[in-house]
Amino acid sequence: MLEKMEILHVEKVIEEFETMTKDTENVQRETLKKILEENGSAEYLQNLGLNGRTDPQSFKACVPVVTHQDLDPYIQRIVDGASSPILTGKPITTISLSSGTTQGRPKFVPFNDELMETTLQIFRTSYAFRNREFPVKNGKALQFIYSSKQSRTKGGLFAGTATTNVFRNSQFKKAMKAMQSQCCSPDEVIFGPDFRQSLYCHLLCGLIFREEIQLVSSTFAHSIVHAFRTLEQVWEELCVDIREGILTSRITFPSVRSAMAKLLKPNPELADLIRRKISGLSNWYGLIPELFPNVKYIYGIMTGSMEHYLKKLRHYAGDVPLISADYGSSEGWIGANINPNVPTESTTYAVLPNIGYFEFIPLKENVEEQVHDRGDANILSMEPKPVSLTEVKIGEEYEVIVTSFAGLYRYRLGDVVKVMGFHNSTPELKFICRRNLMLTVNIDKNTEKDLQQAVEEAAKLIAEEKQEVIDFSSHVDMWTDPGHYVIFWEISGEVSDEVLKECCNCLDRSFVDAGYVSSRKVNAIGPLELRILRRGTFQKVLDHYLGLGAAVSQFKTPRCVGPTNYKVLQILCDNVFKTYFSTAF
């Protein structure tokens, strides 16, 4: 009976999605109307002269396109406890801290019930499509999820990362149950105050329930790789705990200890089995299916800055499929992965037209068209001209603008996406990169994506030596004359100077943007510098962000560290132990 209800539910979700995406334009119009009606009394909207109008044309005419910086004073007043409606009709009671790993410090964004509901809708939608291809039944999930510290703002609002706000919400647990993907770890572990202790206990819970685990997941793929790298180091200690039924003394928090004590019983057979399984592996290949024989797939956001971790994740996963989770941000969700079968690197996200009102700034044509229309070339004075969700064109790249149920209106998210196709009449987006992450000295422009491709290319050289790039970042050094690119690498083990020198040359040659190549040739950009970091440096970077209130669940290594992100730059620079300059040009 229960099974039947689940199948019915899943089909209903797909049916609703199909109906909605066949009528994207109207659904968008209705969604905008609903957002503006619900929040019509908010000071921000009142001041813009909409006078009750809710149609897209009036909305675009009255409401400016903004950045987080523009809304910051309004959000700050909410954070400080102002009681009048500022950005939303209903008062905001919770604040999300976005990861801030790109800006260097967390940003505050409003969180409310409507945002929670859209989160669940995204989860349900991708689950429904995923479940058709990869059904899970009455299983458990090994989820590497962690909460951030939840604090109170000066004005008494709850503040935590968006994922923490979601995990704490009672609806989340219910939804996970309905999706038959309940986390195998107790709440005390998920919400434990120290993420290293939580990680250890997640691993232990996974091993205790190894037969029942049907999926391994986390919000971002980075956390899964991080977890299994840790397992490589602590597996013997885990086996001792399982054998004796006593938790290591390293776990110190009483709430975590007592929750784990309820699960842990002496089990020498299981400890021996794990030892045998791990001893039989060659270089940890296929670790996940070996430990969790019934795992159906591995799930988490795997695109964008997470692509770097895929190689390692595939190594651990053996033949278990990797499926990327959905596309969204602390500010709101955007699209669901409804094609779980495609290779991870080609994942697209179908926009859900009822979870927000979406616009897109065309990145290539916009300025050229306007120059043509206006006959002048004063590019800097031009306003971006966004198009609507149904006006985007296949093959084009855009910056995403969001209008949400949580008080953000025409908000530039800063992400670049490419339209790969349409599902009915809603676009399917490929995540390209963050727009503001740019390496540039003069006329060169290299994005996060260009950097990643260069690193991938150069990393092949150390792969021949059986080593890998654990993580990487970059910086533009303008203190030298001319300025030059600096790439930071943390690598897994010893690599000879000759090979690293060649990696440095390869990185330099791999930035193929015409501005870079021509500038390098005339020495308007100096030789690229590769700095090798001590092992554990990126762990220090992670710790730094955790100290600022970020959560491991949402962590993204900053790929380009500017001078304003002084602390991170200092951590990187203090941990350099070898430096190479390119001789490629």
Ligand code: AMP
């Ligand atoms: P946060 O600031 O922690 O809320 O993270 C949100 C950001 O993470 C987005 O603006 C994207 O840059 C990135 N992100 C979220 N989902 C995905 C995805 N599916 N693929 C690539 N990047 C993503």
